[in-house]
Amino acid sequence: MAETAGHGGGHSPLAQFEIHQIVPIKIGGVDVSFTNSSLLMVIAVALATLFLMLGMRRGALVPGRWQSAAEVTYEFVAGLFRETVGQEGRRFFPFVFTLFLFILFGNMLGLMPYSFTFTSHIIVTFALAAVVFVGVTIVGFAKHGLRFFTFFVPPGAPILMWPLLIPIEVISYLSRPISLSVRLFANILAGHTLLKVIAGFVAVLGVAGVLPLAVVVALTGLEMLIAFLQAYVFAILTCLYLNDALHLH
Amino acid sequence: MSDEPDPSSQDDFDARLRAAQAKRPKRTEKSDRYARGGGLALAFRIGVELVSALIVGVGIGILLDRWLGTTPWMLLLFFVLGSAAGILNVFRAMGGYGYGAGYRRPDNEGDRAGRDRRHD
8 A cells, every 4th residue: 555655656646747758758868758748738739629620620601519619719719819919919819829729628638537737737837938928028029129128117207216117027027927837837736636635535534425525526617617717817818918019008 | 690680681791790899898897807717816816926026036136146246135136126026016917907017907999099009
């Protein structure tokens, strides 16, 4: 019993976050193995692609169930994008839509039993947030050139205050990728840990285990909401940052 | 889908297009609250906003100290600046200013149009 627990044999609530190598690959001393995290990412991309490709295969005027689902998803993100960024950022929409679907499928797939949630690792969410951050900054510079730096000067502030206010604004700007990644990662990590901890009570309590079982059922529903909500928040924040870069203030 | 007018009549297309555009949801206080989630999510968000700016501030301070050899002065300075940036983040998130930098409320279309004109 103790041995299996020691090997993370499903007894620790944190065992679900362990990374396993599936295909060990080493390039130039760097470990780039194909892991369970990579596998789930590939599955998420494949499922998202299948969902849209098969859903829109017929492109019927009166959509069927599957096509409706694909259209509703598209409409949802398109509406979100339209009301936060507007027309001039239109060419960045595919990026936001892809990001939303990737995170949504990652979160949802993580709720399947025996699966793995790649969004529960800070390095994954931070990489996503860093791409958004660097991309948005490049867009800002491409659109406004050096005038982008006026972004950090609060309008109407006296020049005397600038040496104090500009570092604060810059720090606030630099904190974006951190808050963006930590929010997604921590929500997913906390939710999944809580699920496992409460599920652990079910077997231990015997007949009274019905109670934690009911809680787990309710929590799974809540987790689905959070899985969706966090993908939504990530997408809407990307939109808002993009809007900032396009319009400055 | 079924309550829409007959799609074959093209005459009133413009009218229907205008109606559909008017129906388009505006970014409102309500949709903001939806994005914020419940009370716990709100509290969590505030915490993340506060701490992330502090992490960046302290990180910059430590790096500058290591680079300039001024331990611990830069750390102290940027700790304070990072705290201020954290409070600024919280103020923006809660004051309805959205998550962006700047002090303009992201409310309606007219505002955005005005902002575009101002920069032209």
